[in-house]
Amino acid sequence: GEDVEQSLFLSVREGDSSVINCTYTDSSSTYLYWYKQEPGAGLQLLTYIFSNMDMKQDQRLTVLLNKKDKHLSLRIADTQTGDSAIYFCAESITNFGNEKLTFGTGTRLTIIP
């Protein structure tokens, strides 16, 4: 079955690194995503990783994928106040031609000045 889990809250001091973790259960996932939701806004795609990759880096963002443990993480270097948001992990699974996204509950990242 499909289940994506994240912790609900994370607080980090400004300038430190934030690490948001996610676990998923479906080993047939093709892509795994990180989305950011700012207050009152929709979801914005931050980055994604293909399931046969271990790591992807994009400026301050580093995604690590441990396929054996079905664990995905997002590291944000030099966390800024503008990084305050809810971060959603999502996996995509193709089933009869439909690629469906399954989202985690979201992690609310709070930046401490």
Added chain:
Amino acid sequence: EAQVTQNPRYLITVTGKKLTVTCSQNMNHEYMSWYRQDPGLGLRQIYYSMNVEVTDKGDVPEGYKVSRKEKRNFPLILESPSPNQTSLYFCASSLRGRGSDGYTFGSGTRLTVV
């Protein structure tokens, strides 16, 4: 500007009064989908559409209807809304619904049913 537009942003209605939430995209995307977001539950898929006149149920379709008569529009219809449909709704689109295409989300519609 490439975007997904939902209307209205906020809606308060009474139980049983039919309503429609509109969704429109200007990117010529084939794939469109509706999600609802509830605290502690993340986003759950309601319905999706692979192309014009092709729609199918997601994980939580009960109490909802959709139609896809044109490529750009994918309205969500609540024939007889109930309080348990109070939620934040998002429409999303993707070129073909493939992971590498990415998904573009609308800004959301906050629905309250009293």
